[in-house]
Amino acid sequence: MNASQQVLPAATRSVILAVEELYRSADQTTTGATDDAALARAIIRLSDLYTSERRSLSREQADEDHLIAKCGYFLASDAPKVVLALQEAAARSTSFAQLSRLDCVRVLDLGAGVGATSCGFLAWLAAARSQAHANATQDRRMRVELHAFELGAPAARAYEQSVRVAAEAANVDVEVHVEARDFRHKSVPALAQASDVILCQTALNELLVEDHVDPRHLPATVDMVAQWARAAPLLLIEPALRSTTRALMALRDALVAHSAAQPAATVVAPCLHQHACPMRAKVDDWCHEARRVEPTPRVAALDRIVGRRDGRALFAYLATVPFRKGAPNSVVPESAIRIVTDTLGSRGKTERVVCRADGELRLMRLLDRESRPENALFVEGERGMAVTVNPMPANDRIGPEVVVAPLAPIGEG
Ligand SMILES: C[S@@+](CC[C@H](N)C(=O)[O-])C[C@H]1O[C@@H](n2cnc3c(N)ncnc32)[C@H](O)[C@@H]1O
Numbered sequence: 001m002n003a004s005q006q007v008l009p010a011a012t013r014s015v016i017l018a019v020e021e022l023y024r025s026a027d028q029t030t031t032g033a034t035d036d037a038a039l040a041r042a043i044i045r046l047s048d049l050y051t052s053e054r055r056s057l058s059r060e061q062a063d064e065d066h067l068i069a070k071c072g073y074f075l076a077s078d079a080p081k082v083v084l085a086l087q088e089a090a091a092r093s094t095s096f097a098q099l100s101r102l103d104c105v106r107v108l109d110l111g112a113g114v115g116a117t118s119c120g121f122l123a124w125l126a127a128a129r130s131q132a133h134a135n136a137t138q139d140r141r142m143r144v145e146l147h148a149f150e151l152g153a154p155a156a157r158a159y160e161q162s163v164r165v166a167a168e169a170a171n172v173d174v175e176v177h178v179e180a181r182d183f184r185h186k187s188v189p190a191l192a193q194a195s196d197v198i199l200c201q202t203a204l205n206e207l208l209v210e211d212h213v214d215p216r217h218l219p220a221t222v223d224m225v226a227q228w229a230r231a232a233p234l235l236l237i238e239p240a241l242r243s244t245t246r247a248l249m250a251l252r253d254a255l256v257a258h259s260a261a262q263p264a265a266t267v268v269a270p271c272l273h274q275h276a277c278p279m280r281a282k283v284d285d286w287c288h289e290a291r292r293v294e295p296t297p298r299v300a301a302l303d304r305i306v307g308r309r310d311g312r313a314l315f316a317y318l319a320t321v322p323f324r325k326g327a328p329n330s331v332v333p334e335s336a337i338r339i340v341t342d343t344l345g346s347r348g349k350t351e352r353v354v355c356r357a358d359g360e361l362r363l364m365r366l367l368d369r370e371s372r373p374e375n376a377l378f379v380e381g382e383r384g385m386a387v388t389v390n391p392m393p394a395n396d397r398i399g400p401e402v403v404v405a406p407l408a409p410i411g412e413g
Pocket residue numbers: 061062075078110111112113114115116117149150151152155181182183184200201202203204206207
């Protein structure tokens with residue numbers, strides 16, 4: 001493991017490993033041996049479809065041929081993104097945090113694929129519950145009701161297998177209902193209302209019209225997502241590509257728009273404020289995470305074969321809760337910033353763009369000669385990390401007396 005990688009909690013990791021093992025042993029049963037080279041070719045084909053060949057994405061990606069890559073690799077490599085996003089959302093929002101304390105949690109997974117998102121949820125839940133129970137006297141068994149929509153019938157079948165194995169590893173009872181149909185179906189709004197959380201990972205972008213200078217979703221898509229956001233806590237995850245992330249940023253602004261009679265939602269993560277996204281001003285900027293997470297040994301081995309050496313989990317996300325009139329928008333301290341670039345190397349100093357709790361984008365800097373263990377997180381923190389800066393310098397220069405620390409958990413409203 002790389003020293004800078006985040007280690008997922010043991011309970012989380014064992015859920016992801018259990019699902020990975022399901023497909024590894026299935027592969028060995030059918031072929032007699034795991035053909036890593038064939039799997040690597042399938043991973044590259046599907047990655048190309050997600051990135052450079054996006055025009056054929058919605059037509060081709062539900063194809064049965066891609067299942068081998070989805071089950072054998074993307075499931076275990078994408079589930080941690082859901083875990084990271086939920087960890088952050090739960091640290092900022094009581095509505096997300098309390099999901100792990102319910103006796104029964106109802107989850108709506110839209111564009112569920114082979115189950116990376118629901119498995120990621122179960123993996124997060126396993127750790128959140130084991131942490132909660134470390135402090136509790138009684139360990140009640142939890143029930144998870146998963147309702148999934150997935151266009152592709154082969155993926156929908158795999159989904160059920162994946163989540164059953166994940167639920168067993170997470171030590172929860174599960175009820176699974178998968179519908180092999182479009183999530184724009186008329187039944188979804190009522191299901192959303194009856195859900196405790198709605199998840200949608202890398203599926204919305206398939207509705208995106210790609211030809212814009214500054215891509216945006218169609219008004220019908222925005223209205224549909226606003227309906228989900230009004231109904232329950234919502235987690236959207238999208239690929240960290242300019243087009244898909246810019247569309248998510250525009251969608252975020254539409255959900256919190258104060259010009260509307262009432263905003264649909266309050267953002268709990270990753271943004272620290274409810275103002276318009278300041279990064280939308282430049283069409284070549286897009287706001288995404290780059291997190292070092294320890295991969296499973298199998299994902300690490302496949303990454304080496306396909307030539308992915310960086311190993312960072314790249315994704316963009318948005319976690320919201322329904323807007324409540326009268327609730328304070330945010331309890332984020334004024335000293336909080338979110339680091340939204342990698343380190344920008346300049347001679348004798350480190351510069352990074354940060355998004356502040358007041359909604360301003362600033363270029364902050366730390367001179368090498370003024371760096372101290374107390375402010376080192378400004379340099380070492382990953383892109384996407386939220387920290388506090390005390391005292392906040394008026395001139396954006398972090399001096400030797402400034403303490404940069406991780407943002408402590410806070411609740412919404
Ligand atoms: C990239 S995969 C991601 C799957 C899963 N959310 C995950 O994180 O692994 C996108 C999935 O969304 C499904 N999808 C896209 N648009 C959809 C729609 N309108 N209704 C239902 N499923 C959809 C696709 O068939 C595909 O399986």
